[in-house]
Amino acid sequence: MLFKKGVEELVDDVKSGRLDEDSVVSYFKERSARLNPKLRAYISTCTVKGNNGPLHGIPFAVKDNMQLNGTKTTSGSKILENYGSTFTATAVKKLLDNGGTVIGKTNLDEFAMGSSTEYSAFFASKNPWDISRVPGGSSGGSAAAVASGMVPFALGSDTGGSIRQPASFCGIVGYKPTYGLVSRYGLSAFASSMDQIGPLTKSVRDAALVGSMIFGRDLNDATTIDKKINVMNTLENSIEGMKFALPSEFVKGLTSTAKIVLEEAIEALKRLGARVEEVSIPSLKYAVAVYYIIAPAEASSNLSRYDGIKYGLRVEEDSIDETYNQTRDEGFGKEVKRRIMLGTFTLSATYYDAYFDKAQRVRAKITDELLKIFLTHDAIVGPTTPKTAFKFGELSSPLDYYLQDIYTIPANLAGLPSISVPMGFVEKLPIGLQIMGKRFDDSKILQIARAYEKVRGEFPMPNIDDDGGEK
Amino acid sequence: MKSVIGLEIHVQLSTKTKAFCSCKNEVDAKANTNICSVCTGQPGALPVLNDQVVEYAIRGALALNCEIHEVSSFDRKNYFYPDLPKGYQITQYFHPIATNGYVELNSGKRIRIRRIHIEEDAGKMFHSSENITESISSLVDLNRCGIPLIEIVTEPDLEKPEEAREFMEKLRDVLRAVGISTGNMEEGALRCDANVSVVNDKGHSSSRVEVKNINSFRFVQHALEYEIERISKVMESGGDVPMETRGWDSISKSTVSMRSKEAENDYRYFPEPDLPILVVSKKRIKRIRNSLPELPDEKAKRYEKEIGIQSENAKILSKDKELSRYFEDAIKIGISAKDASNWIVNEVMALFNADSMEFNPKKISLAHLKKVIDYTNSSKISRLAAKEIIAEVYKTGKDPDVIVKEKNLLQVSDESSLIPIVKEVILENPRVVEQYKKGKASVVGFFVGAVMKKTNGKADPKLAGKLVKKVLDGEFE
Numbered sequence: 001m002l003f004k005k006g007v008e009e010l011v012d013d014v015k016s017g018r019l020d021e022d023s024v025v026s027y028f029k030e031r032s033a034r035l036n037p038k039l040r041a042y043i044s045t046c047t048v049k050g051n052n053g054p055l056h057g058i059p060f061a062v063k064d065n066m067q068l069n070g071t072k073t074t075s076g077s078k079i080l081e082n083y084g085s086t087f088t089a090t091a092v093k094k095l096l097d098n099g100g101t102v103i104g105k106t107n108l109d110e111f112a113m114g115s116s117t118e119y120s121a122f123f124a125s126k127n128p129w130d131i132s133r134v135p136g137g138s139s140g141g142s143a144a145a146v147a148s149g150m151v152p153f154a155l156g157s158d159t160g161g162s163i164r165q166p167a168s169f170c171g172i173v174g175y176k177p178t179y180g181l182v183s184r185y186g187l188s189a190f191a192s193s194m195d196q197i198g199p200l201t202k203s204v205r206d207a208a209l210v211g212s213m214i215f216g217r218d219l220n221d222a223t224t225i226d227k228k229i230n231v232m233n234t235l236e237n238s239i240e241g242m243k244f245a246l247p248s249e250f251v252k253g254l255t256s257t258a259k260i261v262l263e264e265a266i267e268a269l270k271r272l273g274a275r276v277e278e279v280s281i282p283s284l285k286y287a288v289a290v291y292y293i294i295a296p297a298e299a300s301s302n303l304s305r306y307d308g309i310k311y312g313l314r315v316e317e318d319s320i321d322e323t324y325n326q327t328r329d330e331g332f333g334k335e336v337k338r339r340i341m342l343g344t345f346t347l348s349a350t351y352y353d354a355y356f357d358k359a360q361r362v363r364a365k366i367t368d369e370l371l372k373i374f375l376t377h378d379a380i381v382g383p384t385t386p387k388t389a390f391k392f393g394e395l396s397s398p399l400d401y402y403l404q405d406i407y408t409i410p411a412n413l414a415g416l417p418s419i420s421v422p423m424g425f426v427e428k429l430p431i432g433l434q435i436m437g438k439r440f441d442d443s444k445i446l447q448i449a450r451a452y453e454k455v456r457g458e459f460p461m462p463n464i465d466d467d468g469g470e471k
Numbered sequence: 472m473k474s475v476i477g478l479e480i481h482v483q484l485s486t487k488t489k490a491f492c493s494c495k496n497e498v499d500a501k502a503n504t505n506i507c508s509v510c511t512g513q514p515g516a517l518p519v520l521n522d523q524v525v526e527y528a529i530r531g532a533l534a535l536n537c538e539i540h541e542v543s544s545f546d547r548k549n550y551f552y553p554d555l556p557k558g559y560q561i562t563q564y565f566h567p568i569a570t571n572g573y574v575e576l577n578s579g580k581r582i583r584i585r586r587i588h589i590e591e592d593a594g595k596m597f598h599s600s601e602n603i604t605e606s607i608s609s610l611v612d613l614n615r616c617g618i619p620l621i622e623i624v625t626e627p628d629l630e631k632p633e634e635a636r637e638f639m640e641k642l643r644d645v646l647r648a649v650g651i652s653t654g655n656m657e658e659g660a661l662r663c664d665a666n667v668s669v670v671n672d673k674g675h676s677s678s679r680v681e682v683k684n685i686n687s688f689r690f691v692q693h694a695l696e697y698e699i700e701r702i703s704k705v706m707e708s709g710g711d712v713p714m715e716t717r718g719w720d721s722i723s724k725s726t727v728s729m730r731s732k733e734a735e736n737d738y739r740y741f742p743e744p745d746l747p748i749l750v751v752s753k754k755r756i757k758r759i760r761n762s763l764p765e766l767p768d769e770k771a772k773r774y775e776k777e778i779g780i781q782s783e784n785a786k787i788l789s790k791d792k793e794l795s796r797y798f799e800d801a802i803k804i805g806i807s808a809k810d811a812s813n814w815i816v817n818e819v820m821a822l823f824n825a826d827s828m829e830f831n832p833k834k835i836s837l838a839h840l841k842k843v844i845d846y847t848n849s850s851k852i853s854r855l856a857a858k859e860i861i862a863e864v865y866k867t868g869k870d871p872d873v874i875v876k877e878k879n880l881l882q883v884s885d886e887s888s889l890i891p892i893v894k895e896v897i898l899e900n901p902r903v904v905e906q907y908k909k910g911k912a913s914v915v916g917f918f919v920g921a922v923m924k925k926t927n928g929k930a931d932p933k934l935a936g937k938l939v940k941k942v943l944d945g946e947f948e
Contacts, residue, residue, distance in 0.1 A: 184515075
């Protein structure tokens, strides 16, 4: 039953000699090989061993938009299908330096643009709770791999909810640290002002443990901040006396069953001695609109480098302009093209003021309103997603699809730390509780999440094994 | 007709490493050797600002009398071209580091600088054919990608091509004086695009034309002269001057249309999210200001007022750091200021200029220069011989003492050896003697010339003149 164990437990087992490190890695590699045809979590598999360290013998998976020397890093795109990494992302390197072993690169929506992995250029990953449903996205491969026990933990990236939403859909923990706490060096950029790497794990303790290993100022990323944060120290502290805000804007769209699950979670928090107060944050209604102006704008620029000149797909034509056009036409999928066009439009000289500049100002306003809440409240709580995992092809309109991120986007706009913890089931599908704190309050949101996790009790794993999961 | 000219100048900063990565800042290395994941735009690579770039930009901006902004920021300029690996150039569009400076021309006219901002250079393209439209393939060298630049934008204060050239030369002198760039236009370390329009006598103005590819100080003037004349002719004939970008072709000595303004890119500028806002403290700005060396114009004034040399010479000697040090050291070793300035400007610089070489103090050591000047002042050699000796020192580095001996250049300056030669030339030219006797005193010069010829230039011309007169006047009969 190794696959049910969390990172901490496996570390202890290896350290005490109950398990030897090679057998742990090979166990998870075998389990991955067995389950992957069903769940399609990986784009590629590998064995990249790290140094000696606390994670010695612990395997993990990395979203395929993070560079790892010796592997192909596709970012889920045809344009980078054969791109070999020339360096290793700082966050991945830190885990390798801590002793971890990478055993797979996980599937994602192309360049992390999507909420289901349906926009991966290669294939869609499946939700281990119901393989006719999406695992969420864009870190859907990482979420499916962790939820099914193919790896004890995985790294994902979150620009508008891409760690938390798949965590919510797959019944695991997904943690997006404060912007600037984890280096983005080596992460294929989608929207640089919001992209953040974080862990997907089975427990809050594991999320804190992995998080603490990847934090820190990186000389290769000028937006990282030198801040000493010890998330492990306060993790088990009581949350008695804390005050949480539940934005009414986060409750409106919920189905009645989801509301019941949320109310149970709120009751649990109250039992722990916290107060939960419903508040209204009016500017939140603009969050999705603002996000879908700023993120595509930054993306349109970030993706300009994929031009067929230096690396990646190149469709040779007679002129340079035609080579650009054909390379990008064949290399990018439709969602990526849609966002490049959106971003190109909103940044154009004629529309810059009306769209990009205005969106930046509304972004500042949203950040301001959120900050005001934190003057009187310790955290903002609510559901991570309005609904549970949807079926493949169910959300055909881009607008419905974009609304998936309605609760997760504000944290990215304001650079806040945010975590999704499983809080229950709606019609047999998991849904997460989201806890958001002010910038650099990562210790506090992890502490709240951990306290909640304890009163909630053990969260089940999906029954994905044909043979009952034992060998 | 009146012309209105504004310049946009790119200056490569001579920092050790590139602007946003730690690759060496060396343009002429083997193609694609000074490159890394950052400057080639690999996925996931991020820019980190090199602080030396900030230091150099502030030095340059202060030397050009600019206001430095404590808060500035970076933006992206987006366009596709194979020499631009990221698909955007990092620049400062919305909030540049410096604004409001000026350069003062010799006439006293001030050319205002609108802004100075930091940006990165692009790579270099090599096309398979001279003409880009005929090329079937192109190669790209990314060594230059990410090399730090400052862009200097002037107000349209220049009215003549000569002023534009003088501005560029003064700018180069300042950049070199503060040590932030080689300022070499031929090598592309200093590049100039000119915006020019012409206003006719009725006050009617032409559209603005941008002239690119100007890669020498001479061409700044030539390209603008050509373009102003071209625009003027079109206006005179009643034609329309389209707003366009033209390139200077130094072979045909003309400008050629490159693209119309309508065909220009929309660069989709927006704030660079990978770089934090750039903050420089008042203290830092003050420290840099205090560390600036004496600038060429200040130095020229000092040479004129305090050392008392001619204004023209003072300007030349203060242009270049090496040259002014050479001049000041010459005075220190005992050469008079007047001699030092005259000899350096008229003799030494003439040699470098003839070879189109940069001044290099090692070619003519001060000790050697002093010897030549001393020989001349004590009439041991002629002025002509001095010229020859300096040229020889410049060429071979030999000691003047050795050259004087080898070439036998010491002047004949004792009367006893000159008198027979003087008598000889007088006897040989009886008709000229007649002229003298009739009162034409200027023929003395003719005899001196003849004496010089007979002595292979070694006679002391002053003494020779004296003796010629004496002989003609019969004092030695």
